[in-house]
Amino acid sequence: MNEKSKRKPNILQKSFYERSTIEVAKDLLGTILVRTIDGKQISGMIVETEAYIGIDPACHAFKGKTEANKALFGPVGHAYIYFIYGNHYCLNAVAHISQEKAGGVLIRAVEPLSGIDIMETNRGTKILKQLTNGPGKLAQAFGITKQLYGVSLMEPGPLYIMNGPDLAIHVCTASRIGISQAQEKQWRFFICDNPFVSR
DNA sequence: AATCGGATCGTCT
DNA sequence: GACGATCCGATTG
Secondary structure: OOHHHHHOOOEOOHHHHOOOHHHHHHHOOOOEEEEEEOOEEEEEEEEEEEEEEOOOOOOOOOOOOOOOOHHHHOOOOEEEEEEEOOOEEEEEEEOOOOOOOOEEEEEEEEEEEEOHHHHHHHHOOOOHHHOOOOHHHHHHHOOOOHHHOOOEOOOOOOEEEEOOOOOOOOEEEEOOOOOOOOOOOOOEEEEOOOOOOOO
16 A cells, blocks of 8 residues: 555545546446535445536537536546536536546436435435435435535545445446437446436 | 426526 | 426326
8 A cells, every 4th residue: 555545545536537538437336425514424336427528519518618617627536516407416526638628427326325314314305215316316415515616526525536345347338318419429327237326 | 107397596698 | 588417296007
């Protein structure tokens, strides 16, 4: 174990996020999303993601940089959060190769691991499968709002992502959900047969 | 089980 | 002024 991993045990670092957005989206499957809030911890294993690269018409960064999407153009390994449909926040991890100007991975679903009682309170339901099986739902369960906009996911703070257990993961691929552009791209990834994948 | 429409508001045109 | 990387409850089969 080297000095770096001693300081930040198991937390994914810049070298993980500074790669092809699609590769990062696949590799985030099976990792652990951790939220610390009020001294308590919520965590879940990422089971569903979607890749959005800057040159892709479905990506929020496609039409250029704005105040709302600027995090997508910022340093990799940070959170890009957006508010949609008047009700919901969604979480992305900024990730792209250095030559690209923007790109991110939408975290669409996780499998609850710890802090399930807090998730139940945040979501207003005790139905386990409905706590985090969708991007808006997991944001609500984890208490993710725009106050976390742009925070680093690479250090022990309010929100970070850790390596998961070394499990054999079978990755399924599909079209992304809820977009009108570039629907043919197969850039949605999920752990096959996991019950917390949306739909 | 599957489908449908309403809620609701930040962001961009 | 319209729309959206969604969710939920109601209704129908």
